[in-house]
Amino acid sequence: MISFISYLINGISLGSIYAIIALGYTMVYGIAKMLNFAHGDVIMVGGFTIFWTVSTQGMSPLIAIPLAVVLCTILGVTIEYIAYRPLRQAASSLVVLITAIGVSYFLQNLALLIFGANPKSFDSMIPVPPMQLLDGQITILGETTVTVISCLIIMGGLSLFIKKSRPGQAMLAVSEDKGAAQLMGINVNKTISLTFAIGSGLAAIAGLLLCSAYPTLSPYIGSMPGIKAFVAAVFGGIGSIPGALIGGLLLGIVEILGRAYISSQMADVIVFLVLILVLLIKPTGILGKKLQEKV
């Protein structure tokens, strides 16, 4: 029982990271109607930025973390501007999808060129002491606490932003009907840029949390969590922000419990089995919207 609880806690922790990454997928999908498969690699860029500034330049994490967020935000907006925007009128959405995969390989190989293939060990940047529960039978790491709290703050903040702010309402309008949104005076390109900015800034935070929880860093570190977060986004209902949270948490728990009770080698298989099952049983995901139109 005790071990089940600690597995569950680990699952929630991992799931919170997936949820933060899934947000980037789901927002970009909801608003720009594209899958940004380079999203996971932005996480890696965030991780490397923090690693490089702190470990080799001796910067304080308090400067390095905001710096990574800013850099990833700029990176995300730049990727959209250079690679995706010119293809927005493309006849097939496949074109953008393949471009996104290309951007993903580009970022991985750029990191390979700069930092080399050897995994780096990443010192946790989270100076929060572990918590002992039930006379020390369960330990909750500082990283876990910070991850879960960050995830909740981000979800709450983002939901509030979309509900209450003018740019948030513009996002909702663009996600439903780009043409009608333009007629309201909404700049669709700017709104999509903002979406990429938010998603990529969050990817930097996900990079920090991921590398603190699993302290190695390599050019490929973003790719698997990125794909799993995509599964989480589909699981929860792609396009839905609460869906990203629910999908992320459930997937994290499934992965950790699968690793503990079924097989540690099979954990990834189980994760992708979830994707296949979701696509077979409820393709719109847990909170996915059914499109209804009145004529």
Place this chain on the structure above:
Amino acid sequence: MAMLEIKDLEVYYGMIQAIKGISFEVNEGEVIALIGANGAGKTTVLHTVTGLLAPKQGRIIFNGVDISRVKSHKIVSMGMAHVPEGRRVFAQLSVLQNLLLGAYTRKDKNEIENTIKTIYKRFPRLEERKNQIAGTLSGGEQQMLAMGRALMSHPKIILMDEPSMGLSPIFVNEIFDIIKEVSAGGTTVLLVEQNAKKALSIAHRAYVLETGKISLEGDATELLNDDAIKKAYLGE
């Protein structure tokens, strides 16, 4: 000087020419009807005027400014609102959210509040349903919402694309009454309609569009009594 002047407009979809050099004008305070059969290019004209499509040739002059290359999202703050075909309300947002998006380019909160009040006065049904999700409204109510949303920007001219499409006869009458009211309130109206009889009955002047060209123009009452029009569009 005309408020809106279209000169030698040509629009293409890829290789296909949809609008073959048309010119017309809308004066301040007028209700102008653009009528014609399905596929004549009425919607294309409106989309080009508000920048959703780019013209290949020609000029669109609004209050003395050539807007033919102005981006769509900048048009509304120049004083032109467009009620698109099929209404295109934001179906997953509430009635109030839709109205507020109509005032997206306006900054003054108090004035927006006042405009909402006048819109509610004109469309009491929207006030009753302000928190309802727009997608659950009936077609007629959605049309009212689309009009109210366009009026939220305080336009000098409002472009309406097939406002009576798919509505029950009662709603059709109500919608045309509202267009008359909007016009009486000082807003210029450019109306695209397949319901030629109704459109001509409230318009000052009208243009008949046939496969991308203007085939006939004149006073609405004259057109209403024109034999060719009667035969082709009024079903008499």
